[in-house]
Amino acid sequence: MSVHSMCLVFLNIFLCGFLHVESSNKVLVISMDGFRWDYIQKANTPNFDDFAAKGTRAKYINNTFITKTFPCHYSIATGLFEESHGIIANSMYDPVTQKHFTMSSKESFWWDGGEPLWATVQRSDLRSAVYYWPGSEAEIRGLRPNIYFPYNESVNFYSRVDTVVQWLANDSYNIDFAMLYFHEPDHTGHMYGPDSTEVLTKVEEMDAILGYIVESFTNASLWANVNVLVTSDHGMTEISHDKTIDLLAYVDNAAMEQVPSMGPVANIRVADGMLEEVIANLSSAPHLKVYRREEVPEFWYYKNNERILDIVAVADEHWSIIMNASAYTYNGKGGHGYDNRLMSMKPIFYARGPDIRSGYETRPFNSVDIYPTVCRLLGARPAPNNGTIEHTSDFVTLPVSQAASVRSQTVLSVSLIYVSMAIFCVQEVLRI
Structure with a gap:
């Protein structure tokens, strides 16, 4: 092929698509609702044990007050305390609009106090997909996830995993960041209490789900380029009708x-x-x-x-x-929402992937630190948040300076190369 022909081919590619750079690994954040930190010690959880051996775990992490599902999940997603993002309860009243919030509320004004991860990554020219997460059905600061579903608790957990694996493995979806939510063992904990045999059985079922995730990732060859974070929103404590x-x-x-x-x-x-x-x-x-x-x-x-x-x-x-x-x-025999300093309210944290330290136990950190950590792993620019990136620096192997700028620097560097090549090709074509 002549230089002239090669330049024409290059210019066609350049003008049609310009550039897509894969400069960072992908990230999947998983929440198992109501998974108290010490359930692991009480149940048989070989898959969690293996996950920790190949990655990092914290004994527990410190969540936000109040320790309810929607506020805590939105703090994970935004890196903000509840007073900052505005989702201060599962049910609330807004004195400005005089409206009431329920867990079905999707109006943007409820959620716009924070920028969730799925919006942050889109602002960094990445694509996001969410399989259930509080706020994911709302338009927030003009954005929604590239892929999301209306909440439907009846969808089988294994089916959810299959879909998320397809998002991350199939180039046609081109997903860089995903979130996945399970409503257990929270549901069982409410019904029977955290010390029940029913909860331990459910924890072992969730361990099997994690095993299925690991196996699915292995079969799809995803462990080389996807970092997986497994956490929860809160713990659970015993309650009774007479208290x-x-x-x-x-x-x-x-x-x-x-x-x-x-x-x-x-x-x-x-x-x-x-x-x-x-x-x-x-x-x-x-x-x-x-x-x-x-x-x-x-x-x-x-x-x-x-x-x-x-x-x-x-x-x-x-x-x-x-x-x-x-x-x-x-x-119900189990409840949460109490003082986040109580050990019964503490959730789990596990991480594994190409940028995660292996066989390591990190010190407890804050759930709001997850947001800047994900941004670091993706090379995305974080919105203002209450997290502290240094709190997770001991187990993320990607240097902070590199993670913060790798995507923009790579895009800029490769873009300059492509532009230079384009200029050369234009000159070559015109010369002919």
Whole structure:
């Protein structure tokens, strides 16, 4: 082929597609909801053990307050404390819009307080896919995942794995980053309690799921270029029907305008002029700590948001805040949402992949550190966040400086080469 012909071919490729650079490995983040850190010690989990032997594990990690599914998952996705991203409970009230949030709410204004990983990677010219994650069905800051599904709890766990493996292995999807969610062992923990045989059986079933993920990755030759992070949102503790704190036993219903969330923590909007009286009355309740919003302890990072209402009432572990004991019918034996400093609320963390240290146990770190860690592994530029990249530097083998700039530097360098070649080819073609 002549130089002239070669230049024409090159220019056609250059102008049609310009450039796609694979300069970083892919990442998959998996959450097994309600997987308490010490379940591993109580159940038979050979696949988790093998995963740790070939990668890194933490004894536990520190999640955000309150320790509920939606707030904690969105903190993992955004690297932000709950007061920063605004998803402060599974159920909440927004005093600005006067709207109520449920776990089915998809309006953008609820979620725009943070930039989740699937949006961050898209801003770095990568592609994302999410198989269920709180917020993934909403348009957030103008973006949605490139691939996502409406939540459907009935979808088989193995089927979810098969789909995610296809995303990462099949070039037609061209997915760089994926998230995968399982609602167990949380569901079983709520029904039977964390110390039940049913939970241990479910933990062993989730261990089998992890084994299937590992096997599927091996069969698809993904371990060479995909880093896998396995974590959870929170733990679980024992609760009982006789350990309840009835708000109406201490405060008149008319004094509380909004109580959108209860259980371990009650978020209360008080009628005008009633704040001091309500605080005084609730403060007499046993097993309950009562805070004005501005007096919530700093270590919870849970006061600088308008959706956190006038009073934050926090129950002692094992106790539940309710409204009207005579109508209370919940009979679950497990709960979460309590103080994130409690060991019963701590979740798991495991990681394995080409950029992860092997056979290593890292010190406990914060769930908000996962966001900048994923950005580092992908070479993506993170949005402002509350995470600390140094907290995970001991087990991520990719240097921080390299990870932070590898994609942009590679794209720039290769782009300059291609541009130079294009200029040469144009000159060569014109000369002919």
